[in-house]
Amino acid sequence: MSLLPLAAPAALFLSALLFLTEGALASRKAPSLRKIHLPLFSLLLLLSLVPLLFSAPESLFHGQFLWDSLSRCSGLLLGFSALSAMLLLPGYSRKSEVPGAETAALLFLGNLALLLLSSTTHLLTALLALEAFSFITVLLGGILRDRRSSEGAMKTFFLGLTASLFSLFGLALLFGATGKADIASLVSLSPSPLLKAGLLLFLFSFLFKFAMAPLHSWAPDLYQVAPAPLGAYLSTAPKVGIALFLLRLSPALTPLLPFLGAFVIVTVLWGNLCALRQEDLRRLAAYSSVAHSGYMALALLLPSPFRGNALLFYLTVYVIMNLSLFQALSLLPEGPELSPSLENLKGWGKDEPWIAGFLAFALLSLAGFPPTPGFLAKAILFLPALEKGLFLPVGAALLGTLISVAAYFRLFAPIYFSSGSTLKGGDRRGRALLALSSLLLLVLTLWPKGLTLLIKEVFSHV
């Protein structure tokens, strides 16, 4: 048995240790070293995963850890998300209140937990990884440690704890009913009521963390109080880990498809409707991410070859466009009592034409406007869903898309149609990162075939 596949998790763990040590040793006044090696280190890590992308899958510890091309994809997306958070932090308006080394350590540990989650075929490991990440969610979300962020973090913590108890109970039922807790054996068993109930309860915590309505109520509170750079991470990374785990679990979910369908319908409608009413930009982004969870969950209802293709395409596009959105938002100044709202975007189009253009592009893509990648992701998703006859979820998703257009276009009015004093924040790094995300979106717009080919390659190696 080769332990080589463990290299990536080990590297994540060791980096986290490194940063923890540094955080403990370094005085608060010497951040210069951190500034340079933080992003570089993670960039190297990200790149080191790429050559390993397409090789034969390897399974360790009886399937507890499966290192295949899907896990590598997950590593890449998670790496991009964490990298984005780290590059944004130096330009963040309240950076003096964010402990740099500890945040970096938490981001690496978070990626470790999510990488494990997306690389396991065992339900117990999955639940443990998810729980590990939920602690990191709370710590990252409340890292500013003022009253508001502590409140948001605590809400998330207690609600999350309740949700995981359901999952634990579900796992117990499953194990009691079958004596097994790995995905392969769950698929082979004929569905009994006990099995169904167990699976449904087990899913509870996953749907909660995935922010599916009506289990989403923590998300707006947490995203609003988390620093915007960490909001970028918290709104993308967990979706990657959970979505890919659910993709692995999906063959076992066949008896639960109607339940999932109901969740999809409620989520796409409720998320978009709530986004329509928000004044606070990060709450708006939170509800938008809730709605996008619904679209991704719709992919799980599809038959096999389409399921993975649609989900991975949507997930990749979602990560890029949502990071763009948060990268733009993190250029706005924040304060203990100040949360950026629509008003703060006034005059951007005139004073910051490039930043405004990038943000507009991301918004169009989030709204699913053709020819942006957001549209293609939806087309690739809706087409097989209609062929399978999922009229109700697709209808709801289309209606949700319509509502979301109204929601996202509310941002255009202050940006382009009114002038005002612009509050500027952020630094060059953040701007460059936003430009990079937009460039990626542009490449996907002009050459979407590249991504579809890549995804095909991924699934030919699973």
Add this chain to the structure above:
Amino acid sequence: MRGHALLFLLAFPFFAAALVLLFPQKRRSLTILLSFLLSLLPFGAALRLFFLFPEGSTAPFREISLPWLDPGVPFHLAVDSLSLPLILLTTLLLPITLLASWKNPGEGIKGFLSSLFLLEGALLGVFLSQNALLFYLFWETVLIPMYFLIGKWGGERRTGAARKFLLYTMAGSVPLLAGILWSFSLYGRGSFEIALWTSAPLLPAALQKILFLLFLSAFAVKLPLFPFHTWLPDAHTEAPTAGSVFLAAVLLKMGVYGFLRLAVPLFPEAVLSFRPALIALALIGVVYGALTAFAQEDMKRLVAYSSVSHMGLIFLGLLTLTPEGYVGGLLQSVNHGLSTGALFLCVGLLYERTHTRLQREYGGTAKAMPAFNLLFLVFLLSSAGLPGLNGFTGEFPIFWALFLKSPWLAGAALTGTVVGAVYLLSLYKRVMTGPEKSLESGTRLLDLSPRELLLLLPLLLLVVWIGLYPSLLTKKMAPPSYIAPFLKEYRLPGGIR
């Protein structure tokens, strides 16, 4: 491959939209002049296409298909006798509206010009696409530059009007997307190619009906069909002159085009079964639009409501599903684009001088602006359908087709035209004749400048030319092969024809 002309025609506006952003912001006139020169290129290409297009041809011309997303979604462009006049209209109007924008948008001129080029490119994409997904893609892309044109450079209530425009059209086009995706799975050929769909056996009648309604929702909003027209007066009124011209002249024709290109050939049985209801709605639009226009004090709103009425008549003509109705409807689409576009330009010119669009603020303008007076009168009469001008050549075949189908129908639709003549002439009377109002305020209105003459004269020329010699267009407007089978000739009992 000879289809490269189409590729140029489609790609050039997008290229120009990017190029304009590099022009100097400070030197406003130079920027506009350069974009004007740029905009002549697509017009030239379209004109060349028009002259090369064989008379009476019903087949796609200058086809080009490049591999794109998927084997089922190639980048497939072609021009046919249905899209040709609309392409010509689109490319003709861009240089004219650019000339008209010399003073109009206050700030951000580069963004304004760039949006207009984007709009042209997207519109050409709609008319050129031979693939349903590509068609939808351009259909939606049209919204974005238009949204910004209204919202950023529009009148006082621009933000609300832009949002209303966006939401209405989106509400129409989301069902269209559902319909296109569903059709893809129903035709089961793994392709979005429209030609493959139209050549496939017709779908069962019940399915046709559902899909037709999904498709129609997009076309009805664009047309606009009563009662989906309520976005139109706001958008037309609040948009800057260039935006109003494009909205009225071309965006509304997207509904006509979509109906003929997709709805009729794919769902003919559904069209027939919904026809009575559609005729009733179109008729209501004709009369209601005309009466509402009569009641407007704001000149731009008046022209906007007259569009509702005229578009209703065009749709009535198409709904007869006869060769006469088809040719009349399509010809009138072009005519309406020319004359309503010209009217919006005229109102825009007056507004630039006085900063008001209310009729009561004007009077005796004819004395101050004799050249303008002549042009304005011709365009008003053309819109009212005076024989000898272009409006008549389009309306006549429509009424002929309506009359053959049912004299009552023709009579009812005629009331729209009668009221039309009333409100258009009363507009003329109130604004142009009587004592000179501008003298009271101490300023005298200036007559048209050479630039303004230059932008109105091509329209005048076409209005008269088509009025005297409509075959100029109609000989290249034979119903394409995918529509021809569904057009039925009516004959009078006495065999007059």
